[in-house]
Amino acid sequence: MTAPVVPQGGPGGPPAPAGCEVRAALPPKGFGLFALASCNAYTELFSEEPLFALQHSGNRRVVLVKRVHLVAACARCCGFIHSIPLQLEVIFGEGRFASLLAELGDLPKQWQESAGGGQAFVARCTQGCGEMYCSEACRDAHFQQCHNLLCVGPLQAEDPLVRFKHHALEHADTLLLAAQVFAFLINRVKASGGGAEAMHRMMQELMCFCHAPFRDACRAPPGRAKDAEFYAHTDQLVNEAAALLKAALEPHAPAEVSALFQAGPAFFSEVLGLFEYNNIDLEVSSPVGNVLLQRVSGSVISTPHETNDSWCGLVLRTSVFHTVVSQ
Ligand SMILES: [Zn+2]
Numbered sequence: 001m002t003a004p005v006v007p008q009g010g011p012g013g014p015p016a017p018a019g020c021e022v023r024a025a026l027p028p029k030g031f032g033l034f035a036l037a038s039c040n041a042y043t044e045l046f047s048e049e050p051l052f053a054l055q056h057s058g059n060r061r062v063v064l065v066k067r068v069h070l071v072a073a074c075a076r077c078c079g080f081i082h083s084i085p086l087q088l089e090v091i092f093g094e095g096r097f098a099s100l101l102a103e104l105g106d107l108p109k110q111w112q113e114s115a116g117g118g119q120a121f122v123a124r125c126t127q128g129c130g131e132m133y134c135s136e137a138c139r140d141a142h143f144q145q146c147h148n149l150l151c152v153g154p155l156q157a158e159d160p161l162v163r164f165k166h167h168a169l170e171h172a173d174t175l176l177l178a179a180q181v182f183a184f185l186i187n188r189v190k191a192s193g194g195g196a197e198a199m200h201r202m203m204q205e206l207m208c209f210c211h212a213p214f215r216d217a218c219r220a221p222p223g224r225a226k227d228a229e230f231y232a233h234t235d236q237l238v239n240e241a242a243a244l245l246k247a248a249l250e251p252h253a254p255a256e257v258s259a260l261f262q263a264g265p266a267f268f269s270e271v272l273g274l275f276e277y278n279n280i281d282l283e284v285s286s287p288v289g290n291v292l293l294q295r296v297s298g299s300v301i302s303t304p305h306e307t308n309d310s311w312c313g314l315v316l317r318t319s320v321f322h323t324v325v326s327q
Pocket residue numbers: 074075076077078079133134135138
């Protein structure tokens with residue numbers, strides 16, 4: 001049995017939104033955001049845009065899964081891609097559904113129009129990596145924020161970035177979120193003149209959030225203790241990912257990347273541990289589920305609970321990470 005991990009935060013965090021305060025919760029929970037007055041459940045206290053967000057890879061890739069949870073979401077804002085034909089292609093993208101899709105013909109396009117959603121729209125990465133966006137504005141913003149350093153469109157299979165992405169998809173998609181953070185930090189530091197010193201300041205700023213090395217912050221799989229084998233496996237996973245990401249980013253920003261990896265994979269591991277404490281997981285019912293149900297039953301079902309357990313209760317799972325370094 002290992003002792004509970006006490007996450008460490010630091011000064012310099014973002015100011016609390018009006019009506020809220022940041023204070024320490026009971027260990028081992030670290031710092032939290034508390035409402036200053038009691039309020040009803042589901043009261044909206046504040047809203048802000050997440051700086052880093054990721055659709056879980058498990059419901060965006062066309063793979064063999066027991067339940068259908070595949071959804072095309074914007075790579076930046078995680079909003080649904082506004083195209084019923086595209087959503088159906090994603091859901092039924094396997095070869096065995098090809099004839100079904102062919103039989104539908106023009107119907108998805110008509111459903112799009114009859115659902116009142118206007119014309120189908122999808123913006124794709126101009127470098128051909130396959131990333132999709134809800135708008136050109138989201139695509140351009142994502143490119144400037146991090147995708148300029150993380151796009152695999154022009155790369156060969158043996159490129160470290162391609163290998164990093166395969167490694168992440170195989171083991172843990174939060175590795176992709178960490179890559180977003182690293183690319184964002186590099187872009188931000190370079191925009192302000194660049195250099196290792198500026199990067200160290202940014203890294204410090206990020207560490208005001210509760211964090212710990214990934215091996216300490218992560219949970220063991222159900223029914224399993226964190227034994228020596230578990231730690232060895234976790235360390236190897238993180239070390240390999242860090243080495244690949246470093247190799248991928250280094251040619252673009254040698255000074256900044258050397259600062260990020262000055263202590264080997266330690267900072268990368270802390271960022272992953274930070275996610276363990278700060279991530280917010282969202283599940284949103286897909287509007288495509290409603291469209292299909294209307295076609296099947298002629299009725300409209302609108303609550304997430306009702307659709308979640310149905311065959312077309314498509315769910316968007318999104319990891320969202322809020323941080324101060326957003327200006
Ligand atoms: Zn978007």
